[in-house]
Amino acid sequence: MRKTPIYLKKYQLLIVMWVLASFLFFPLVFIVLDNGWGNHKHTLIEQLDSLSDGFNHDIEISLVALNSMYPKGLDCNEKLIHQMKKFDYHAKFLTTIGYVRDGNITCTSDSGKLQTPMKVEPASWVTADDVTVTLQQPIPLFDGEEKGITVQAGPFIAFLDYQQAQSRPAIPWLKYRTFGLVDGKITYNYGTIEYKPEHPFELVTGKRWFEDGYWNYLDCTRPSECKVIGVNVLSYFKTEPAAVIFLSSFFVIFFWLFTQLGLRLHQSMYSLSRQVFYGINGKQLQVRYQPIIDLDTQQMAGAEALCRWKTINGRYISTCQFVQQVEKNNQTIELTEAVIKTVIKDLTENGLLGRYRISINAFPDDIASGRILQVFKQHLSLCHFSTFTIELTEQKINDLPALSEGVRQLRTLGFKVAIDDFGTGFSNFDGLRELKIDALKIDKSFIWQAEQESLGQKLVEHIVSIAKVLKLAIVAEGVETSEQLNFVSSLGVDYSQGFYHSRPVDIKALAKWSPTKQ
Incomplete structure (x- = not known):
């Protein structure tokens, strides 16, 4: 048996959709x-790499070159100062090249020989x-009042020219820190002052x-x-209003789409067609x-079993509405079997x-095919067949001979067969013959018109005449109403059914039922 899906109220399904939207939205x-x-990030790395390459190039063509030309322990002379000025001129990222002796800067390319040598501060790395x-490192040009960053190769030292300004990111929310490696270990770092990520960390390019x-x-590509x-x-969201506007708009559109999807999904999941397809069960x-x-006796001779369909959200719908859907779904025998078993x-x-x-009630095709008889044989003892009447709903007859044979088989086994709602479908004498x-049930639409002289009265009289013949x-x-009851009684109608006597009741109420209106 198909199981009816768990019912979610509209707001519950929307909450599920919004949660799903969140799981998709935030990763996106x-x-x-x-x-x-x-x-x-790539732009900044390229900028930093360009600066690093420039510094290394200047160190190579100036400090390292001077180091190979002049040994340690020299006294400053005009020739040495001239060479330092020459290399200072060609350097792009270095300035103020100096000579170090006994831990002191003794002369520089821009100040010449210093009257008072300036001590070299301990190396940072x-x-x-x-x-x-x-x-x-105090700068000799300013008598040590200003400090700068120096690089030293052998006895030659130089200050980095505008390193801080050129390496500072132009975007305020973007920071950097460079970690120097010696034998694969971090020995120094420098970068944006306020940005100090914790380390050690795994040195793997692409880690985030x-x-x-x-x-x-x-980035450890070097x-x-x-x-x-x-x-x-x-800081990014504070300084980038365009990004905030874009993400806000994206958020609204994204969740609006999921809301609409949720509403359509709810409509599809709990459509009458789908509910009927999955829900022909006792619930x-x-x-x-x-x-x-x-x-004649004013006593209950029997009762008609009437279906009520309760939608998955607890709302009752009309019999005609769900029966039409049953026919569209080709589930007539499923419905009939469910009713019979109940x-x-x-x-x-x-x-x-x-x-x-x-x-x-039974559908003509189910009688013609013999399927309804098979259902009764599966669920009911043969001795009780005679206590059931099969009401043939007046619908299109696809195969009258087959239907006639199905009716004959039912009557042979003891069932009574009646035409329900007579007057609204295949009401013709040849079909009846x-x-x-065994019986005709006059449709209520004719009974309701029969309280006073009208065409409705004439039609009821005509139907009764046919039945008696x-x-x-x-x-x-x-x-x-009592007027309707008196009218049909005067025509010799055998049985009456309707709200005048009783509304449809459950089985326990039926067991206790007794006529209260005479």
Whole structure:
């Protein structure tokens, strides 16, 4: 048996959709941001690499070259100072080249021989190429009042020219720190003053992580250093209004689309067609019983089993509406079987099986194919067949001979067969004669028009006349007033059914039912 899907209210499904949207939205946003930040990261790395290459080139063509030309321990002379000026002129990233003797700068390219040698501060770090870097070295040109960054190879030292200004990122939310490597170990670092990512960390290019408000990228493509580029996330959103507007718009559109998708999905999941397809079971299909009154004895002669369909959200819909959907889904025999099983179960559990005649509606094709008879044989003992009436709904007959044979088989086994809602479908004398049924049920639409002289009265009289000619039992459906009851009684109608006597009731109420209106 197909199981009906768990019902989610509209707002519950929307919450599920919004949660799903969140799981998709935020990774998508991150991918977009990460891609944009990655582009800025590459630009900054290229800038830093360009500066690093420039410094290394200047060190190679100036300090290293001078170091190979002049040994340690020399006194400053005009020739040495002239050579330092010459190399200073050609250097792009270095300036103020000096000579170091006994730990003191004794002369420079721009000040010549110093009257008072200036002490060289302790090295901040030593690179893999044995170049000594000092971050806070007093500048001789300003008598030591200003400090700068120096690099030293052998006895020659030089200040970095505008290093701080040129390496500072132009974007305020983008920071960097460079870690120098010697034998694969971090020995020094420099970069944006306020940006200090924790280390040690795994030196793997492409590593990314979040730390202290920064989204960090690690680049170790060069063997002598690793760069960590950090994006200050909060600063990014504060200084990039275009990004905030874009993401806000994207958020609204994205969640609006998922809301619309959720509404359409809810409509599709719980459409009547889908509910009927999955829901022909005891939970959604409910059976109620409407008493049929013998007008001679004024006692209950039996009852008609009527279906009520309760949608998955607890709302009842009309029988006509869901029966039409059953036919569209080609589930007529499933519906009939569900009703038969429910009726037999109700009657058995309440001790009513065999006490009253119960009428059950059936589709013509299910009678013609013999499927309804198979269902009864599977679920009911043969001795109780005679206590059931099969009501043939007046619909299009695809195969009248086959239907006639199906009716004959049912009657042979003891079932009574009636035409339900007579007057609204295949109401013709030849059809009645061919089917050889037991009873006619006059459609309620004719009964409702019969309280006063009208065409409706004439039609009811005509139907009763036909039934009597064919010696059929007659049931008037939809009797709601005493006037209607008196009219059908005067015509010799055998049975009455309708709200005047009782609304459809559950099986327990049927077991206790007794006529209260006379």
